[in-house]
Amino acid sequence: MAEKVNAIVTLSEDISGILPYLNRILKGLHYIDQSKILTVKMEGHLVTFRPKEIAITKLEDENEARQVMERLKQIINETYQNRERIEPDFTTPKELKSADLLKLLPGTNCRECGERTCFSFAFKVVRHEAEISKCRPLFSEKYEEKRKALRHLLSSSGYEVPEEI
Structure with a gap:
C-alpha cells in the first residue's frame, strides 16, 4: 500500500x-x-x-x-x-462518540467490515478512518430502524451520510 x-x-x-x-x-x-x-x-x-x-x-x-x-x-x-x-454557520456539530455509534450497529462482531469487533469499527468511523457503508449487516431489513437512527446521528454530528443509509 x-x-x-x-x-x-x-x-x-x-x-x-x-x-x-x-x-x-x-x-x-x-x-x-x-x-x-x-x-x-x-x-x-x-x-x-x-x-x-x-x-x-x-x-x-x-x-x-x-x-x-x-x-x-x-x-x-x-x-x-x-x-x-449564504447564512454563516458559527456552530460546531455535536461530537460523535464511539459508544453512541456502537448502540446503533448490529453488534454481531461479524468482521464483514474488516474489523475484529463492532466497537473497533465504531471507533474508526468516528475518527474518519472507516466508512459506515462497510457494515453490510446494517443494510438488511432487520436493522432498518437502527439505520434510520444512525442516519440522524451521523448527519447531526456533521458526518457525510451515504445515500444508502
Missing part, C-alpha cells in the same frame, strides 16, 4: 472572514470561531482551514495536492462571491 502524504499551503490572503460561510457550504466537522479554524471532510481528505493556511491529509502525491488545492480555491472564491446569499 502506497504511503499517503499531507500538504500545508500558506495563503497570501486572510480567509478567516469566509470560514463561517465555508462551514455552512461544506458542512464542517469542527469549527472554532474564536480561533478561526474549520475542519471538513472532502473527497476522502481532512481539510483544515486557518486564517492564512490550509492543511490537507491523505494525498497520493504532489499532483493530487495541487488538484485538491485548485478545487478548494474555487470553492473559497465561489463562497466569497455568494456570501450575501
Whole structure:
C-alpha cells in the first residue's frame, strides 16, 4: 500500500472572514470561531482551514495536492462571491462518540467490515478512518430502524451520510 502524504499551503490572503460561510457550504466537522479554524471532510481528505493556511491529509502525491488545492480555491472564491446569499454557520456539530455509534450497529462482531469487533469499527468511523457503508449487516431489513437512527446521528454530528443509509 502506497504511503499517503499531507500538504500545508500558506495563503497570501486572510480567509478567516469566509470560514463561517465555508462551514455552512461544506458542512464542517469542527469549527472554532474564536480561533478561526474549520475542519471538513472532502473527497476522502481532512481539510483544515486557518486564517492564512490550509492543511490537507491523505494525498497520493504532489499532483493530487495541487488538484485538491485548485478545487478548494474555487470553492473559497465561489463562497466569497455568494456570501450575501449564504447564512454563516458559527456552530460546531455535536461530537460523535464511539459508544453512541456502537448502540446503533448490529453488534454481531461479524468482521464483514474488516474489523475484529463492532466497537473497533465504531471507533474508526468516528475518527474518519472507516466508512459506515462497510457494515453490510446494517443494510438488511432487520436493522432498518437502527439505520434510520444512525442516519440522524451521523448527519447531526456533521458526518457525510451515504445515500444508502
